[in-house]
Amino acid sequence: xxxxxxxLIVILIMTGAFLxxxxxxxxxxxxxxxxxxLSRLALTTLQTLDAQDDLSAIxxxxxxxxxxxxxxxxxxxxLPPNIVYNLTAYDISTQNGQLYNAASARxxxxxxxxxxxxxxxxxxxxxxxxxxxxxxxxxxxxxxxxNCSDSNGWWITGYTVQSIAQExxxxxxxxxxxxxxxxxxNTTQLGQLLNGQPLQNETVQNAIVINTNGxxxxxxxSYATLYSSDYxxxxxxxxxxxxxxxxxxxxxxxxxxxxxxxxxxxxGTQNSWGIYGMKMVDAAGLNAFLEGIDGxxxxxxxxxxxSDVGVVTLTATAxxxxxxxxxxxxxxxxxxxxxxxxxxxxxxxxxxxxxxNAKNNAVPGAVFNHVFRGGTNVTGSLFTLGVTRVPDIRxxxxxxxxxxxxxxYKSQYTAxxxxxxxxxxxxxxxxx
Numbered sequence: 001x002x003x004x005x006x007x008l009i010v011i012l013i014m015t016g017a018f019l020x021x022x023x024x025x026x027x028x029x030x031x032x033x034x035x036x037x038l039s040r041l042a043l044t045t046l047q048t049l050d051a052q053d054d055l056s057a058i059x060x061x062x063x064x065x066x067x068x069x070x071x072x073x074x075x076x077x078x079l080p081p082n083i084v085y086n087l088t089a090y091d092i093s094t095q096n097g098q099l100y101n102a103a104s105a106r107x108x109x110x111x112x113x114x115x116x117x118x119x120x121x122x123x124x125x126x127x128x129x130x131x132x133x134x135x136x137x138x139x140x141x142x143x144x145x146x147n148c149s150d151s152n153g154w155w156i157t158g159y160t161v162q163s164i165a166q167e168x169x170x171x172x173x174x175x176x177x178x179x180x181x182x183x184x185x186n187t188t189q190l191g192q193l194l195n196g197q198p199l200q201n202e203t204v205q206n207a208i209v210i211n212t213n214g215x216x217x218x219x220x221x222s223y224a225t226l227y228s229s230d231y232x233x234x235x236x237x238x239x240x241x242x243x244x245x246x247x248x249x250x251x252x253x254x255x256x257x258x259x260x261x262x263x264x265x266x267x268g269t270q271n272s273w274g275i276y277g278m279k280m281v282d283a284a285g286l287n288a289f290l291e292g293i294d295g296x297x298x299x300x301x302x303x304x305x306x307s308d309v310g311v312v313t314l315t316a317t318a319x320x321x322x323x324x325x326x327x328x329x330x331x332x333x334x335x336x337x338x339x340x341x342x343x344x345x346x347x348x349x350x351x352x353x354x355x356x357n358a359k360n361n362a363v364p365g366a367v368f369n370h371v372f373r374g375g376t377n378v379t380g381s382l383f384t385l386g387v388t389r390v391p392d393i394r395x396x397x398x399x400x401x402x403x404x405x406x407x408x409y410k411s412q413y414t415a416x417x418x419x420x421x422x423x424x425x426x427x428x429x430x431x432x
Contacts, residue, residue: 036080038426042121045078046424056125059089059420062106072108082429084111089125090421114427123422136174137406142207143176145169147183148190151218151261152277155254157390164212164252164393171397175406187262191220194241208400209242210250214391216259216271216278217285224265231260232284232300239292243370243380249289250383250400253391255306255337257285293370293380294347305343306386308336312356312364321402329394335364337386348372353402355385355395365395367403 049055049071058067075087086109147165156164169181182202184190189199198204211217219234227233235257242249251257260266263277271278287301312335314322322328333356341361343349348370355365365385369378383403385395 036083036428038083038117038119038428039121041079041083042119042424042426043123045075046121046123046422048078049074050123050125055123055422056127059125059422060127062089062104068106068108072110075108076110079426084114084427084429085109086111086114086425088423090423092419092421111427111429114425118425118427120423120425123424125420125422127418127420133411135409137409138177139175139180139404139406141176141180141404142202142204143172143181144193144207144209145181145183146190146210146212146218147185148187148213148218150186150263151213152216152263152275153213153261154216154259154271154273154275154278155389155391156212156214156252159391161212164391167393168210168212168397171393172400175401187218187220190218191222194220194223194237196245204245206246208248208250210396211252213261214252215254215256216261217257219260219262219265221262221265224260224262230300231279231281232288233298234260235281235285236288236292236298239289239380240295241292242289242382243293243295246378246380248367248381248383248400248403250396252385252393252396253387254389255283255286255386256382256384257281257289258283260285289382290343290347290349293382294349296347306337306339307360307362309338309359309362309364310334310336312338312359315354315357317353318355318398318402321398324408325398325401327394327398327401329392329398333364333392333395334388335359335386336388337384338362338364339368339384339386344368349382353399355399355402365399367399 046055055071058064058071061067075085079085086107088105088107090105145165145168147162149162151161153159153161165183169183172181179200180202182199184193184199192199193204196204217235217238219231223234223237238249238257241247259271259278259280261278266277266279268276269279270276271280282302283304284300284302286305287303288298291298311332314329314331319331335356338359339362341351341358341363344351349368350371351363351366352369353367354363356363358364365387366383368382368384370380371378383396383399385399387395
């Protein structure tokens with residue numbers, strides 16, 4: 001019984017304390033319990049007004065009263081009725097030590113005072129008369145893109161040779177002179193190049209050759225006839241030509257030079273997977289190519305070179321160049337055709353511009369430059385991407401740009417008269 005009485009006494013004391021505290025407590029006004037975020041509202045309003053560059057245009061048209069009246073109508077329509085505002089457009093200037101020139105500013109407002117509870121947001125607008133551009137440095141080389149209509153591709157799942165070729169041409173359009181991007185339209189033209197003959201007065205020496213056929217490589221009819229008993233000899237000759245003309249041969253996916261393809265010369269032959277016009281050369285093709293680029297005598301070698309290293313990641317340099325050049329492939333890929341690092345000593349190769357980090361002593365994607373031991377001159381290069389099945393041409397683009405490092409020349413936003421700062425200050429009607 002005594003404990004029950006004690007409990008009641010405690011409840012009465014606590015209730016009395018609560019009522020006394022509530023009587024003397026000063027509660028905030030209802031609007032301060034859940035206040036409007038004026039800064040966020042101001043920024044959102046500015047972005048809404050400039051959704052179609054209307055705010056940008058009016059900010060630079062300071063003498064057009066009609067336009068500014070329309071801006072004030074739009075601004076009032078964007079805000080709740082209990083909001084007061086002041087919008088000012090400032091010139092950006094570096095004269096007299098002032099960043100913003102208040103003397104030439106123009107403002108609109110719906111109140112003489114915004115009260116003590118106001119907040120502000122700023123927004124940078126650009127003049128419609130100023131174009132901000134990025135101009136890439138031109139790469140001083142010919143870019144050959146294999147677009148052979150009489151050859152098939154393999155491991156370019158979901159794409160055609162022609163669609164990949166067009167994508168490469170668009171990707172590199174600003175990095176090469178137009179006359180230096182040459183589409184190789186058929187295997188006859190490819191044979192012409194292998195003989196050192198230009199297709200349209202371009203420079204054959206020191207060129208980049210992108211093989212858009214994936215694991216297959218186009219073969220001219222004359223070579224298909226000459227090497228019909230052993231097509232690896234054709235890949236050997238490719239390696240010799242890469243060395244002679246100091247080409248960079250680009251393999252965009254899978255196992256390089258695994259097949260040869262010519263839809264006419266090999267019309268009755270299929271690659272063991274039902275694709276006619278294509279012949280499997282197997283691992284002997286890459287081995288022969290490496291012998292050719294190193295100037296070794298040809299010997300048939302069908303030993304498998306590459307390995308499946310699973311998930312690989314872009315190198316720190318590649319990630320940096322992604323941001324610099326605006327090319328953003330996935331930073332992780334699956335590589336089942338990574339070349340062993342041991343080929344560097346076997347064929348006088350040096351590894352440069354790695355796209356992927358090495359894994360298990362294998363190189364999933366990099367440029368292999370041929371440099372004779374003790375020398376410094378590069379005599380041919382092989383750029384391979386040992387990724388699996390579906391080509392991502394952004395990886396090839398990233399690797400080529402990383403290899404040549406063209407600079408990007410950007411226009412400046414601080415050019416006189418090109419930018420204005422628009423400031424919107426908001427307050428609640430009635431001050432606090």
